[in-house]
Amino acid sequence: MTDRAPSDESFALDGYVALVTGSTRGIGAAIAEEFAAAGAEVIVTGRSPAAAASVAERIEASGGRAHALAYEASARDAADALIAGISSVTSRLDVLVNNAAILRPHSVGRLTEEEFDEVFGVNTRAALFLSQKAHPLLVRSEHPSIVNVTAACAHRPMRGLGAYCASKAAMINFTSTLAQEWAKDGIRVNALTPGSVATDMILPKDDARREAFIEDMGNQNLMGRLADPIEIARAVRFLASPAASFMTGQTMIVDGGILA
Numbered sequence: 001m002t003d004r005a006p007s008d009e010s011f012a013l014d015g016y017v018a019l020v021t022g023s024t025r026g027i028g029a030a031i032a033e034e035f036a037a038a039g040a041e042v043i044v045t046g047r048s049p050a051a052a053a054s055v056a057e058r059i060e061a062s063g064g065r066a067h068a069l070a071y072e073a074s075a076r077d078a079a080d081a082l083i084a085g086i087s088s089v090t091s092r093l094d095v096l097v098n099n100a101a102i103l104r105p106h107s108v109g110r111l112t113e114e115e116f117d118e119v120f121g122v123n124t125r126a127a128l129f130l131s132q133k134a135h136p137l138l139v140r141s142e143h144p145s146i147v148n149v150t151a152a153c154a155h156r157p158m159r160g161l162g163a164y165c166a167s168k169a170a171m172i173n174f175t176s177t178l179a180q181e182w183a184k185d186g187i188r189v190n191a192l193t194p195g196s197v198a199t200d201m202i203l204p205k206d207d208a209r210r211e212a213f214i215e216d217m218g219n220q221n222l223m224g225r226l227a228d229p230i231e232i233a234r235a236v237r238f239l240a241s242p243a244a245s246f247m248t249g250q251t252m253i254v255d256g257g258i259l260a
Contacts, residue, residue: 010241010242010243011038011237011238011241011242011243012038012039012241012242013035013038013039013040013095013237013240013241014038014039014040015039016035016039016040016041016094016095016143016240017040017041017042017043017090017092017093017094017095018032018035018040018041018042018043018093018094018095018096018097018240019042019043019045019082019086019093019095019096019097019134020032020035020042020043020044020045020097020099021045021071021073021097021098021099021100021126021127021130022045022046022071022073022099022100022101023042023044023045023046023052023055023097023099024044024045024046024047024048024051024052024054024055025046025051025199026197026199026229027099027149027194027197027199027229027232027233028046028097028099028100029044029055029229030229030230030232030233031097031099031232031233031236031237032044032055032059032066033055033058033059033062033064033233034230034233034234034236034237035095035233035237035240036059036062036064036065036066037062037064038237038241040065040094040095041065041066041067041090042056042059042064042065042066042067043066043067043068043069043086043089043090044056044059044066044067044068044069045068045069045070045071045082045100046070046071046100047070047071047072047073048070049068049069049070052068052069052070052071053068055068056068067089067090069082069085069086069089070085071100073100073121073122073126074118074121074122074126078126078130079126079129079130079132079133079134080133082130082133083130083133083134083137086137092137092140092141093134093137093138093141093144094138094141094142094143094144094145095144095145095146095147095240096130096131096134096138096145096146096147097146097147097148097149097236097240098126098127098130098131098146098147098148098149098171099149100122100126100127101122101123101149101151101164101168102118102119102122102123102164103161103164104118104119104163104164105160105161106160106161106162106163107160107162108162108163111162111163115163116163119163119164119167120163120166120167120170123164123167123168123171124167124170124171124174127148127171127174128171128174131146131174131178131189134146135182135185135187138185138187139185139186139187143242143245144185144186144187144188145187145188145189145190145239145240145244146175146178146187146188146189146190147190147191147192147236147239147240148171148172148174148175148189148190148191148192149191149192149194149232149236150168150169150171150172150175150191150192150193150194150251151164151165151168151193151194152193152194152195152196152253152255152258152259153165153168154166154168154169154171154172154193155169155193155253155259156258156259171191172191172193172251175189175190175191175249175251176249179248179249179250180249183248183249188244188245188247188248189248189249190239190244190247190248190249190250190251190252191250191251191252192232192235192236192239192251192252192254193251193252193253193254193255194227194232194254194255195221195227195254195255195256195257195258195259196217196218196220196221196226196227196255196256196258197226197227197228197229197231197232198226198227198228198229199229220258221255221256221257221258222256222257222258222260223256223257224256225256227254227255227256231254232254235252235254238252239252
C-alpha cells in the first residue's frame with residue numbers, strides 16, 4: 001500500500017468500515033486493498049472463505065485492517081448471514097460496495113429461466129437486498145454510502161451478454177431510486193461503470209488467445225488498452241470518500257472512452 005500525502009485528506013477513509021462484496025479477486029480485491037490503503041477497516045467477502053482470508057491477510061501484512069467473511073450471493077439468505085457476520089467483527093458500517101457479479105455468455109433467444117435467475121440473482125437481487133439489510137447499520141454512520149459496480153454494457157448492450165447487461169442496467173436504475181429514497185437518511189448511493197478491465201473474469205486462460213483478446217478489447221476504447229483493476233478501485237474510493245460528499249444518484253463512467 002502507498003503512503004497518503006496530507007493533500008489527500010478529502011479522499012481519506014480513516015475510521016471508515018467498508019464492506020466489499022466479491023472482493024477475493026479482480027476489481028473487488030483491488031477495491032478492498034485501495035480502501036485499506038486509504039485508512040478504512042475492510043470486510044473482504046467471497047464464496048471461498050480461504051480466498052477471502054488470503055486477501056484480508058495480504059491487507060494486514062501491508063499494515064491495513066481487514067476481516068474475511070464468506071458470502072454466497074446466489075443464496076436466498078445470503079444477506080442476513082452476511083449482516084450477522086459483520087456484527088460479529090464490528091459494530092458499524094460506513095460503506096457498502098456491491099461488486100459481486102457473475103458473467104454467463106449466452107444468446108438471449110436461447111436464454112433459459114435458470115440462467116436468467118442465476119445472473120439476475122447475483123448481479124441484481126443480491127445487491128438490492130444486501131443494501132436493504134445494511135440500511136440499519138448505514139443509517140447510524142456519519143458518512144454512509146453505497147457504491148454499485150455496474151458495466152459499460154448496461155449503457156450499450158452487447159450481443160451474447162443480454163442478461164448480464166440487463167442485470168447491470170437494473171442496478172443503475174436501483175441506484176437512482178435508492179438515492180432518492182434514502183437521501184433523507186443521509187445515505188449517498190452511486191454507481192461506478194467500468195469498461196473492459198484486465199481481470200480473470202474476462203481474460204482467456206490460454207496465453208495465445210489472451211494476447212489477441214487484450215489487443216481486441218483495447219481497440220474498443222479510446223485509450224487503446226484494458227484498465228488495470230486499481231484504476232477502477234481509485235474511482236470507487238472517490239465515490240465513497242468525503243470528496244464526493246455532494247454526489248448521489250449518479251453513475252460515474254470509467255471506461256477508457258468506450259461510451260464516448
